[in-house]
Amino acid sequence: MVKYFAKISQIGPLVDEFISGGVLVFFGQNAPEELREFAILHDGETLNEDIVVGDQFCIANECFTILAIGEVANQNLKALGHFIIKFNGEHKPEMPGDICTEVRPLPPIRVGDTFAFKSAN
Amino acid sequence: MSEEKKYRKVRIKRGPKGWGGPLIIEPKPGRDLIYSVTGGGIHPLAQHIANLTGGRPFDGFKSKADFSEIAVAVIDCGGTARVGVYPMKKVPTVDIYPTSPSGPLMRFITEEYFVSGVRPEDVELVDE
Numbered sequence: 001m002v003k004y005f006a007k008i009s010q011i012g013p014l015v016d017e018f019i020s021g022g023v024l025v026f027f028g029q030n031a032p033e034e035l036r037e038f039a040i041l042h043d044g045e046t047l048n049e050d051i052v053v054g055d056q057f058c059i060a061n062e063c064f065t066i067l068a069i070g071e072v073a074n075q076n077l078k079a080l081g082h083f084i085i086k087f088n089g090e091h092k093p094e095m096p097g098d099i100c101t102e103v104r105p106l107p108p109i110r111v112g113d114t115f116a117f118k119s120a121n
Numbered sequence: 122m123s124e125e126k127k128y129r130k131v132r133i134k135r136g137p138k139g140w141g142g143p144l145i146i147e148p149k150p151g152r153d154l155i156y157s158v159t160g161g162g163i164h165p166l167a168q169h170i171a172n173l174t175g176g177r178p179f180d181g182f183k184s185k186a187d188f189s190e191i192a193v194a195v196i197d198c199g200g201t202a203r204v205g206v207y208p209m210k211k212v213p214t215v216d217i218y219p220t221s222p223s224g225p226l227m228r229f230i231t232e233e234y235f236v237s238g239v240r241p242e243d244v245e246l247v248d249e
Contacts, residue, residue: 023201032158076199078160094200095224
């Protein structure tokens, strides 16, 4: 089941720096200017069901298993389209906003690509 | 006399599990926005700071403002992005959540510009 789905509308000039640190920052389209510099903006709207450990995060046709999810991550996604993905292999979120996945190289990410959160089956 | 706006100064200290601060916030003409960058409109803590200081509550997700107009930014950041952006721009920043410096921008997060875990009772008026 798809829990959240969106298309990427803008990629900030500093996103590359975050990618090299294994972190992606997402915001909805109404994010203030200062957050756009290092964020991926998208048109997602509705979170159908809270994301839980074991779900998949799929971007540009690659899927990553979610290993940990911070206590405010679902709330941020619902309210602001905002979430932070760390591709760090951690089973405990370092910060309350984190979503952690397995460590694998990221595919190239471009404007127009889509991403989704899905339950495992 | 003309309608001279009266601003008051507050001290904002860290909450029980928070980090940083205390911050002294005093809005001034042209720099009086209590800039709420939070989910669901003006956060109650931003409203509270505005009520105490006489600053203007402002929703950063609805309208645009210059950094130079912001007296203080109020965020509900889980620790990576917003915690660093406003301190990087030298805007005093209050996080509702008890975060500590982290993330790619952590070098900008200093006690001088950042305080976290803040509750309404952590904001108090400063007598002149």
